[in-house]
Amino acid sequence: MNDDHHAAGAMSFIFEAGVLKRAARTGWWFVGVKHPESIADHSFRTALIGMMLAAMEGADPARVSMLCVLHDTQETRITDIPHIARRYLTAAPNTAVTADQVAACPPAVANLINAAVAEYEAGETPEAIVARDADKLECLVQAVEYRHQGIDNVQRWIDSSRAALKTASAHRLADAALTGEPLAWLTPRPPPA
Template sequence: MNNDDHDADGAMSFIFEAGVLKRAARTGWWFAGVTQPESIADHSFRTALIGMMLAAMEGADPARVSMLCVLHDTQETRITDIPHIAKRYLTAAPNPTITADQVAACPPAVTDLITSAVAEYETGDTLEAIVAHDADKLECLVQAVEYRHQGIDNVQRWIDSSRTALKTTSAHRLAEAALNGLPLAWLTPPPPTA
């Protein structure tokens, strides 16, 4: 096996591992009474979409923010989605350490790309990282609003904690729109114009 094949195998290993996120539930919602919460991958997809939009609104790099958002929970393949209450009792390895293990067999360029993005997100110093964190919190708030509209009434703590954590003006504006909006309003066509 040549080195290029080894690199491809390492990259594919990470791709397979990331696929687990499609089946792994966001477990904190069980405490709110959601019996089948969205997956970590579902959450990450919409976080990336929100991040791209927030980046445009805040003057950050949308591609970079989307990448940070896609990668922000990839470590949960190895440590699962640990609910906040459990974090009082459990200590997990830091996300950059987990990421380094996950991508160790990838091609060096891939390893560098992913580890630097995760480190940037975890440090939270750049505008892109701040926007990505806001996207993560805003996605949680939006999901809580959707669950509330589906009849789950024990979601206010997720709304409050997510809203409190928001830093950018645009994220606050989108949070207000989520709280005052109807999740399925987009299904109703606008009235015809004269």
């Protein structure tokens, strides 16, 4: 394959990833969120949380952020399947979906993305453990925000997300999310003495 073909393949994946900006996280519809955040919104904050957790846990923040950015890219093809639907549906493994998505990319790009998704899915490296915690913690934080906006029936998301956390730092951040105010950052704080 020539460089132009690989560039077109890479751009195809970039365009496909753009769908995540428009694709909603569907599970929130069950509790009355009419316009839930997009998959891209979720992935952005997951990467931010992952970077912070990595620093707190001694993992590689750049690697964790990359795993977080890529963890739901398969949902352009298989959608965001709500937890309840997983009882009835079987989707292709994320690694297989990713391999199809990046097959026409330059080999270095395809290898990088395939390896990152495989690492995340295996969940064994410190970076994958932290990235998975970031995913669950972002869901918990989103549930807390929705609760503060008047959506009452979010406790199951909080409970299941919290139960899935592995690292001590993620547990500490979850505690802070559950006792914090999502808009406290708007209140000016006095400068440090």
